[in-house]
Amino acid sequence: MLQNIRVVLVNTSHPGNIGGAARAMKNMGLSRLVLVDPQDFPSHEAVARASGASDILETAQVVGTLEEALVGCTLVLGTSARDRRLPWPLIDPRECGTMACADAGAGAEVALVFGREYAGLTNEELQRCHFHVHIPSDPAFSSLNLAAAVQVLSYEVRMAWLAAEGQRPKVVKEEVGSERSSQPSTTDEMELFYGHLNATLVEIGFLDPENPRHLMSRLRRLFGRSAVSRTEMNILRGILTETQKAARGLAYKRKSAPEEK
Incomplete structure (x- = not known):
């Protein structure tokens, strides 16, 4: 121990x-x-x-x-x-x-x-x-x-x-005997997640990098006390990846759409 x-x-x-x-x-x-x-x-x-x-x-x-x-x-x-x-x-x-x-x-x-x-x-x-x-x-x-x-x-x-x-x-x-017995995420894995989360929030316009206030600090506190398992981490990272894909697809459609006369 x-x-x-x-x-x-x-x-x-x-x-x-x-x-x-x-x-x-x-x-x-x-x-x-x-x-x-x-x-x-x-x-x-x-x-x-x-x-x-x-x-x-x-x-x-x-x-x-x-x-x-x-x-x-x-x-x-x-x-x-x-x-x-x-x-x-x-x-x-x-x-x-x-x-x-x-x-x-x-x-x-x-x-x-x-x-x-x-x-x-x-x-x-x-x-x-x-x-x-x-x-x-x-x-x-x-x-x-x-x-x-x-x-x-x-x-x-x-x-x-x-x-x-x-x-x-x-x-x-x-x-x-509980679901939380699955292997927990390590601090380095959490740091990679926070970086991914920060990038996604900036990409979708939810986080202004010029005026972030305490958003990421509050999210760190939220996830820090949640004892996120590796399985849960994979789910969260997957959601962020799909969110980025959707945001980029929407941005591409807007860019390629013909301008209204």
Whole structure:
């Protein structure tokens, strides 16, 4: 179960925080670390701060973009700052741990995403997350060290795993026999769908690329909470393709029709 959960650190600036995060992960039984464009890695300081968890640093995957880090994932939980202009599903660390273990226990790939030390995740990065995780720290001193935030969520994941050991969560049992048990779409497949959707909406005149407002953000939120399966994704992509064909056919007829005198 735990091997299906990856910790993703985005654009980390201080190597000590990478080492501290690795140590926090190993304390709680997590082993998969993905680093998105780290500013200083590998580093002796990261190894020193890992304090015995250097094996996690040695096997860490380093990628250039968040999209690469999320390939294969069907559940993405993002921490840190969030887009306040558009409401998004928000959960606490305990719910995060339960949800992550439930999906991982069913064989899904799960990502816990942490942002930059100085600014967290951008709004665009947060929109790639299915849920935002808020750690309810004291408002008078709410900023958490990156490694500390990793420790909090890793702990909740482990507690949920210990609770589920020997008995799968009820939510997983219910999913096994339902239509939603079909293989869910991965984040990279969803990104291809969003690109197809955006292009189709522009083509039929529903979306103005010069003034998009929050249309695609709202559609991302809609489909993000719908747990779209691969079968359902094929249906949606097919609908978009046929819509484009119809729109192009109509445009051709109008273009080729003789002008009225």
